[in-house]
Amino acid sequence: MKRLWALAINTFREAVRDRVLYSILFFAVGVLALSLAIDDITIGDQAKVVRSVAQGSVDVFGSIIAMFLGVSVIHKELERKTVYTVLSRPLPRWIFVLGKYAGLMLTVLVEVTVLVVVYSGFMLIRGDPPDLTLFVSMLMLVVELALLTAWATLFSAYSAPTTAAAFTLAVFVIGHLADDIWLYGKQADAESVRSVARALYWGLPNFEVFSIREAAVHKDAVPWDRIGPGILYGFGYTVAVLGGAMAIFQRKDVK
Amino acid sequence: MAADAPAIVATSLRKVYRSGFWMRPYVGLDSLDLRVERGEIFGFIGPNGAGKTTTIKILMGLHRATSGEAALFGSDHRDPASRAAVGFLPERPYFYQHLTARELLRFYGQLMELPDGLLKQRSEALLERVDLVRFADVPLRSYSKGMLQRVGLCQTLLHAPDLIVLDEPMSGLDPLGRALVRDLILEERARGCTVFFSSHILHDVETLSDRVALLVGGRQRGIGTLDELLGGRVRHVEVRVSHVPEAFAQRWDVALAHEEAVIHVAPDQLSDVLGHAHALEVQVSSVHPVRQTLEALLLDEVDRARPVDRKQMGVLA
Numbered sequence: 001m002k003r004l005w006a007l008a009i010n011t012f013r014e015a016v017r018d019r020v021l022y023s024i025l026f027f028a029v030g031v032l033a034l035s036l037a038i039d040d041i042t043i044g045d046q047a048k049v050v051r052s053v054a055q056g057s058v059d060v061f062g063s064i065i066a067m068f069l070g071v072s073v074i075h076k077e078l079e080r081k082t083v084y085t086v087l088s089r090p091l092p093r094w095i096f097v098l099g100k101y102a103g104l105m106l107t108v109l110v111e112v113t114v115l116v117v118v119y120s121g122f123m124l125i126r127g128d129p130p131d132l133t134l135f136v137s138m139l140m141l142v143v144e145l146a147l148l149t150a151w152a153t154l155f156s157a158y159s160a161p162t163t164a165a166a167f168t169l170a171v172f173v174i175g176h177l178a179d180d181i182w183l184y185g186k187q188a189d190a191e192s193v194r195s196v197a198r199a200l201y202w203g204l205p206n207f208e209v210f211s212i213r214e215a216a217v218h219k220d221a222v223p224w225d226r227i228g229p230g231i232l233y234g235f236g237y238t239v240a241v242l243g244g245a246m247a248i249f250q251r252k253d254v255k
Numbered sequence: 256m257a258a259d260a261p262a263i264v265a266t267s268l269r270k271v272y273r274s275g276f277w278m279r280p281y282v283g284l285d286s287l288d289l290r291v292e293r294g295e296i297f298g299f300i301g302p303n304g305a306g307k308t309t310t311i312k313i314l315m316g317l318h319r320a321t322s323g324e325a326a327l328f329g330s331d332h333r334d335p336a337s338r339a340a341v342g343f344l345p346e347r348p349y350f351y352q353h354l355t356a357r358e359l360l361r362f363y364g365q366l367m368e369l370p371d372g373l374l375k376q377r378s379e380a381l382l383e384r385v386d387l388v389r390f391a392d393v394p395l396r397s398y399s400k401g402m403l404q405r406v407g408l409c410q411t412l413l414h415a416p417d418l419i420v421l422d423e424p425m426s427g428l429d430p431l432g433r434a435l436v437r438d439l440i441l442e443e444r445a446r447g448c449t450v451f452f453s454s455h456i457l458h459d460v461e462t463l464s465d466r467v468a469l470l471v472g473g474r475q476r477g478i479g480t481l482d483e484l485l486g487g488r489v490r491h492v493e494v495r496v497s498h499v500p501e502a503f504a505q506r507w508d509v510a511l512a513h514e515e516a517v518i519h520v521a522p523d524q525l526s527d528v529l530g531h532a533h534a535l536e537v538q539v540s541s542v543h544p545v546r547q548t549l550e551a552l553l554l555d556e557v558d559r560a561r562p563v564d565r566k567q568m569g570v571l572a
Contacts, residue, residue, distance in 0.1 A: 006365035010351065017353045081349035085410060088315035088343040089366050090335045254317040 003091060004099045011103020015069055016110075024068065025111060028061035029118050036122055047128050052217045054122065055134075058115045059141055059213070063172060066108050066145045070152025071164035073100050074249065083254055094246040101153050101242060108145050112138060136227065137216035143234035144210040148172060150238045151205075154245040157252070174200055175207035209233055260329025262418045262449035263291035263314065268323035270309050270473075283309045285473040287323070291451055291466075293417075296444050298464030299453040300549065302557055306473040307453040308346060311422050315343050327418065339367075342416035346423045348403035352396035356387055356406050359395065360413060367414045374413075381409040385435065401432045408439055419443060421452035425459055437463060457549045467549070469556055476556040481549070488547040492525050494518045495541040496532060503535050515540070 015021055035053040074097070077083040087096060116138050120130045151171045155164035174181065178201055185197020209230050215223055270284040284306040291297045299307050312318040314325055314332055330337035350359055357378065364374035382388045385405035395403065404424070411419055421440075425433045433456075440450050440463055454460050460467060467484060469477040477484050496503075497515040507528060509516045520528050522544070532539050547555075 002368050003366050006362055010354075010362050013358075014351065014353050080352075081345065081347070082351055084315075084317060084345040084349060085343065085363065085407075086366065087317055088338060088341070088345075089363070090337075090339040091366060092335050251319065253319060254312070 004095055004102060007086075007096060007099025008102035008106055011073070011100050012106045012110075015103070015107040020068070021065065021107075021111075024061060024065055025114065028057060028115055031057045031061070032115070032118055032122060036126065047126075048217055050126070051123075051128075051219075052213075054119050055137070055213055055216055058112070058119060058138070061115065062108065062112050062141055062145055063148060065111050066104070066149045067152055067165065067168050067172065069104050069107060070149045071156055071168055072161040073104055073153055074156040074245075075159070075161055075164065078254060087254060093250050097153065097157070097242065097246045097249050101150065101245075104149050104153070105146060108149060109142060112142055112145070131219055133212065133216045133220060133222050136222045137212045140210040140212055140227070140230060143231055144207055147205055147207075147234050147238045147241065148175075150241040150245070154241050154248070157245045157249045171204055172207070175205045178204065178206035179208055205237055260326070261290050262293050262295075263289060263297075263325070263327060263451060264329075265289040265310070265314070265325040266323055268310065268313060268325055269321050270306075270313060270318060271321045282473050284313070284320075287470075287475055289468060289475070289478070291449060293449050294444065294447055295465040296440060296450040296463050297452070298460035298467040299451065299470065300455075300457060300460055300467060300553060301453075301470035302553070304472075305470040307470055308422055309473075310470070311343075311420055311451075311453065315341075315420065340414075340417040342411035342414065342419040344404075344407045344411045344419070344421045344424055346426065348400070348407040350395050350403065350406060350410075353394060355394055356382060356391045356398075356409070359406060360409055363410045363413055369414060377413055377415070378409070381412055384439075385409060400427055401429060404428060404432060405435070408436070412439070412443070415446075416448065418449045418451065421450070423454055424452055425454055425456050433459065457553065461549050469553060471553075471556045471560040474560070476560065477552070485547045485549065485552060488552070489522045489544040490547045490551055491519045491545050492522055493541075493543040493545055494520060494525070494528055494532075494539060495543075497538045497540060499537055500535050503531060503537050506531065 032054055035050050035057060077086070077100070083096075087093065116135070120134075123130050148168070148171070152164060152168045155167045159167070181197050182201045185194045185201065188194050188197065209226075212223055212226060215221070265287050268284060268287040268289070269282070272281045272283050273279065274281060287306070287310060289310075299310070301307050309318065313320045314327065316332065316335060316338060319333075325332040327337040327341060332338075351362070354362065360378040360381070361374065364378065369377070379388075382391050385408055387402065387405055387409070390398070390402065395406065398406065404427075408424075411421070419440075421436075424436045424440075428436065437459065440452070444450055450463075452463075461481060464481070466478070466480050468475055469484070495515065495517050496509070499509050499516060503509065504516075507518050507520070509518055518528065525542070529539065529542070531537075
């Protein structure tokens, strides 16, 4: 446990000392602030539009930071050869992968917390205080980011950051379009298209499982019937993907 | 860890790499047999690409051997626990640039699960020993190569290991840095630690090592004490002669410009030279056998291995 914590804290420390992370975070805060300005140029239910844009910003920037950190997490260690003096210790490789992942998730958690605090602050200033649904939707966002980060870690275990970023982005996009892909596959005439749609749907995650964004934007009650299964799905899938990353890294020669 | 097992044992260790689009196989290490006893300083020499770093990476769990066995203190090297009493310094010091020396040592100490008090005490003592206390809170990104190597030595020795493995520890260091590494190696041996190190600087290997293994083209070409490797081997014999007649000069390629000349002859030619000198009444003032040096031995072995290298180290047909 001490070793896992040491790896996680070191990864977290490395991330928070990276100026690029701050640039993304400041940009995210800027976009959140701009969402307030939308108030003046929006017709209709202004509060909903503002909440929608702000919540979307948190989702998008949370995902960008998770991908940005995840796609290089293992490769950077290999490229900079810092891994030599870590793996040469009595440390099973799976602990190394888990420690790096835990450090990333700590960073993502802190970053989402910052964005949620800023978001909530803005909403309070607007006289539209955040409700429970918002916080539960942010919890589900963290579950989604945990899975996305696990995929990025998996790709980082065997490919360069550019390739890993392309793969992770593909998983992210397909994962958010999973329900549409399923419907499209069902309606397609060609068997080949149906097969590809089925393979994508069952082979890759469905990130919409985690989304209760609509309820949060409309300030509806928390759809509790979706929360438990969503968390279980995310946890199980994350464990499986991380297991894959560990299996790949276990056999890798450190060049 | 077996109580009386050797520090390192490798048996028929082999590593085949695959590279390029067609994944063509290359033999990086071929049938290495090695035994390093506890408490000795063992030098590992060979030209670039000989397989030294490959061997070290396999022992340190960074590479997987294609075949063969290796053990550290009697434990299978594939088991991470076998490295509990091992300290490793890689060829170039690669450390987390965002950390300071103190933070880095704390990180490595936590990976070794050292108690906090002991970790702090060992860190400070080592930073003091390598004269880095003044810079201990400066991020490593601003360190020179020599300073990084000193931090590297600290992390190697942090947990007071029973075996230290150093890959080219003197490479690129100034004389002071090399002296520090030499002193630390000798101090560690005096503590009872086994030292296994590779080096291109053969003088250091000759000065420090109890035993040496010579690796060329992925194959071991010699192993033993310096006396065993060099003692019985005379590279050539210097014969100092004077009053040389033309017949002698022509046969043994002696320049007649000077009254006295030195002939370099192979050991097996010595009796012919002396016999011929005696017959022609040439004065022989001295006969001096020139012993093999480690460098000469290395060069000889590289020359000898070349035809084999092309088959063994090249693409396997």
